[in-house]
Amino acid sequence: MSRPSHHDQALPLRGARSAILAALLLASGCIGNLGDSSGAEPGDKPGAEPGVEDPTPGAPLACKDGVVYPGRAPLRRLTRVEYNNTVRDLLGDTTDPAFSLPSEDVGNGFGNDADTLSVSSLLAEQLGTVAEGVAQRATATPEALAKLAPCARNVAAADEAACARTIIESLAPVAYRRPLAGGEAEELLALYSVGRTDATFATGVATMIEALLQSPDFLYRIEWGTPDPERPQLRRPTGDEMATRLSYLLWGTMPDEELRMAAQAGELSTKEGVRKHAERMLDDDRSRPTIRFFFDNLLPISSLADLERNAEAFPTFSRTIGSLMREETQRFLEHEIFEGTGSWASILTAPYTFMNERLAAFYGVSGVKGDEFQKVELDTTQRLGLLTQAGVMAGTTHSNNTNPVVRGSFVLQKLMCIPIPLPTGDILEKVKPPDPYSGATARDRFSQHSKDKACAGCHQFMDPVGFAFENYDAVGLYRTTENDVVIDPSGTVPGTLGDVSGPIELVQKLAASEEVQHCFAKRWSEFAYGLTLRKEDQCTEQAVTTAFEASGYNVKQLLIDLTQTDAFHYLASGQE
Structure with missing residues (x-):
C-alpha cells in the first residue's frame, strides 16, 4: 500500500x-x-521468521542466532x-x-x-x-x-x-x-x-x-520503512522513523534538532549509531521524566498526593506528606539509576533514601534540616530498598487498615509477572474485605482465605507475601504491634524463594531472584515497545533478558539495550 x-x-x-x-x-x-x-502472510502462523510456521503451537519459540x-x-x-x-x-x-x-x-x-x-x-x-x-x-x-x-x-x-x-x-x-x-x-x-x-x-x-x-x-x-537490502522480506525504519522511535522511548517527545540531523545524515542506520545517540539521550536530563513516568505506573505512587487517611488514627499524615513520599521514591530512583550502582537488585536493597525535614519528621528520623531532599541512611533492621519506602506501602493500602492481599498481589503481578485471575461466579460473590474488628491483626482478619477452598487457590500465593509487609501500617510507618498484639511478619514467596522472616528478608530474596529480574526487563519491554507482550514477541523478550543479565541487571544499560533489538530495528514486509 x-x-x-x-x-x-x-x-x-x-x-x-x-x-x-x-x-x-x-x-x-x-x-x-x-x-x-x-x-x-494470510494463513501463516506467528513464528520466528516471516513465512516460517511455528511447528509447536503453545510451546516457546526457538530463537536462533543469525x-x-x-x-x-x-x-x-x-x-x-x-x-x-x-x-x-x-x-x-x-x-x-x-x-x-x-x-x-x-x-x-x-x-x-x-x-x-x-x-x-x-x-x-x-x-x-x-x-x-x-x-x-x-x-x-x-x-x-x-x-x-x-x-x-x-x-x-x-x-x-x-x-x-x-x-x-x-x-x-x-x-x-x-x-x-x-x-x-x-x-x-x-x-x-x-x-x-x-x-x-x-x-x-x-x-x-x-x-x-x-x-x-x-x-x-506512522512507519513505512525502507527495504533492507540484505533481507528483502523485511524493512527497516527510515532515519526519521528511527529518530522518532528513540525520542519517544527515551524522552517521551519528538526528536530534537541533533537527532533530526543525525537521521538525515544516516547515523541511525546501524545499531552502533543508534546506541551512540541513545547514550547521549540518557545522559541528558530530558530522560529523567521517562524514568519517573515508568515507575509512576509500575509502582502504586502516582496518586499519593490524593491519599486520604483517618486523621485521628494517623495524625501525622496529610496529602502534603503523600506528595513528599512520591518525591522521595522518584529522587531515590533517579539517584540510584544515574549516580549509584544502578542495578534493579541495588534499587530493591539500597540502604538509603532521600528525605527533607518534613518527611523525615514523619518517618521519625532526626538530623534532617530544610526543604531540600538529601540522602539519608536507613535503619536496615526496619527498612531496606524501594519496596519498604512509606509511599509504596501506603500506595498498596486502600483504607485505614492494611491489606496483605493488595500488597501480595502487587509483588506477584507487577514484580514477578505472575498473573492472578480475577474472581468470577460464586467466588466473586464471596469476595469482600474482612470485618476490621474480626481480628486483632491482619493475619487474623484474613485467615478465612486459607480456610475457604474457593479462595485459597489464589490467596495461598498472595496473602503470605503481603503478610511479610505487615510491619508497615496504612501510611507506611514502621510498627511491631497492631492493636497491642505483636505482629508476625513471616511470609512465603511462591516458587523457589520460600519462607521469609519479614520484610527485610523478603526484599533481599526478591532482589536475588532471576524471576524478578526477568519480569523487570519484561515490564520495560512492554513500555518501550508499547505492547502487551505475546508469544510472537518471545524472541524479543529473550534478547532483552539476555542483555539485561549480561549487564549485571543495570537499569540504564537496559534502556540502551532496548534500542538494540531486532524489534527496534526492523519492520516486517506486511507494512509497505
Missing part, C-alpha cells in the same frame, strides 16, 4: 473536520493492521503525556492540553499499549477541540507569532503568504517528524488561505496549525 494522499486537507477547516475525523479513524483501523509487523525477529510494530497514537510534551517542544505550549482528554486504557500497564489506543469519533472531536486551543494560544499575540517565524511579528499584507509558507516549511516537518512530501506544503498553505479569508493573518496561521495537529501524521507514529 502506498502512502495515503493528503489532498483531503485542502478544505475549509470547519468543513474539513469530518474529513480529518475520518482520516483518524482510518489510521486507527486500516494502518494499524498494516503496522502489526509479524510479517506473516535470524532476524522483527516482532510486532503496530501503529501507535501519541498518548496524552506524549501529546503534551510534543506541543510543548513544537510550539512552547506548557498548558498540558491533552489532560482534558479521557485517560488511556491501562492495557500493558503504562497507557501506551498500541492495541488499546484506538480513536473513536468522540475522541477525534475532542482532539479537534484541543488542537483549536493550542493553535489559538500559538497565534494569540505578535510575540507568540514571532516564535513561529520572525517574519510573523509585524508582517505586511503583501508578505503574508510568503511568511505563512515560511512557518509551514519550518513547523510541519518537525510536527510530522519527517520531511514534507510533494504537495503537502501547498495543501497547508491552502488551509492558511481559507482561514485568512475575511479574517487576520493570525487566524490563517491558527487554521493551518489546527489542521496540522489533527493530521494522522502528527497524532500517530
Whole structure:
C-alpha cells in the first residue's frame, strides 16, 4: 500500500473536520493492521521468521542466532503525556492540553499499549477541540507569532503568504517528524488561505496549525520503512522513523534538532549509531521524566498526593506528606539509576533514601534540616530498598487498615509477572474485605482465605507475601504491634524463594531472584515497545533478558539495550 494522499486537507477547516475525523479513524483501523509487523502472510502462523510456521503451537519459540525477529510494530497514537510534551517542544505550549482528554486504557500497564489506543469519533472531536486551543494560544499575540517565524511579528499584507509558507516549511516537518512530501506544503498553505479569508493573518496561521495537529501524521507514529537490502522480506525504519522511535522511548517527545540531523545524515542506520545517540539521550536530563513516568505506573505512587487517611488514627499524615513520599521514591530512583550502582537488585536493597525535614519528621528520623531532599541512611533492621519506602506501602493500602492481599498481589503481578485471575461466579460473590474488628491483626482478619477452598487457590500465593509487609501500617510507618498484639511478619514467596522472616528478608530474596529480574526487563519491554507482550514477541523478550543479565541487571544499560533489538530495528514486509 502506498502512502495515503493528503489532498483531503485542502478544505475549509470547519468543513474539513469530518474529513480529518475520518482520516483518524482510518489510521486507527486500516494502518494499524498494516503496522502489526509479524510479517506473516494470510494463513501463516506467528513464528520466528516471516513465512516460517511455528511447528509447536503453545510451546516457546526457538530463537536462533543469525535470524532476524522483527516482532510486532503496530501503529501507535501519541498518548496524552506524549501529546503534551510534543506541543510543548513544537510550539512552547506548557498548558498540558491533552489532560482534558479521557485517560488511556491501562492495557500493558503504562497507557501506551498500541492495541488499546484506538480513536473513536468522540475522541477525534475532542482532539479537534484541543488542537483549536493550542493553535489559538500559538497565534494569540505578535510575540507568540514571532516564535513561529520572525517574519510573523509585524508582517505586511503583501508578505503574508510568503511568511505563512515560511512557518509551514519550518513547523510541519518537525510536527510530522519527517520531511514534507510533494504537495503537502501547498495543501497547508491552502488551509492558511481559507482561514485568512475575511479574517487576520493570525487566524490563517491558527487554521493551518489546527489542521496540522489533527493530521494522522502528527497524532500517530506512522512507519513505512525502507527495504533492507540484505533481507528483502523485511524493512527497516527510515532515519526519521528511527529518530522518532528513540525520542519517544527515551524522552517521551519528538526528536530534537541533533537527532533530526543525525537521521538525515544516516547515523541511525546501524545499531552502533543508534546506541551512540541513545547514550547521549540518557545522559541528558530530558530522560529523567521517562524514568519517573515508568515507575509512576509500575509502582502504586502516582496518586499519593490524593491519599486520604483517618486523621485521628494517623495524625501525622496529610496529602502534603503523600506528595513528599512520591518525591522521595522518584529522587531515590533517579539517584540510584544515574549516580549509584544502578542495578534493579541495588534499587530493591539500597540502604538509603532521600528525605527533607518534613518527611523525615514523619518517618521519625532526626538530623534532617530544610526543604531540600538529601540522602539519608536507613535503619536496615526496619527498612531496606524501594519496596519498604512509606509511599509504596501506603500506595498498596486502600483504607485505614492494611491489606496483605493488595500488597501480595502487587509483588506477584507487577514484580514477578505472575498473573492472578480475577474472581468470577460464586467466588466473586464471596469476595469482600474482612470485618476490621474480626481480628486483632491482619493475619487474623484474613485467615478465612486459607480456610475457604474457593479462595485459597489464589490467596495461598498472595496473602503470605503481603503478610511479610505487615510491619508497615496504612501510611507506611514502621510498627511491631497492631492493636497491642505483636505482629508476625513471616511470609512465603511462591516458587523457589520460600519462607521469609519479614520484610527485610523478603526484599533481599526478591532482589536475588532471576524471576524478578526477568519480569523487570519484561515490564520495560512492554513500555518501550508499547505492547502487551505475546508469544510472537518471545524472541524479543529473550534478547532483552539476555542483555539485561549480561549487564549485571543495570537499569540504564537496559534502556540502551532496548534500542538494540531486532524489534527496534526492523519492520516486517506486511507494512509497505
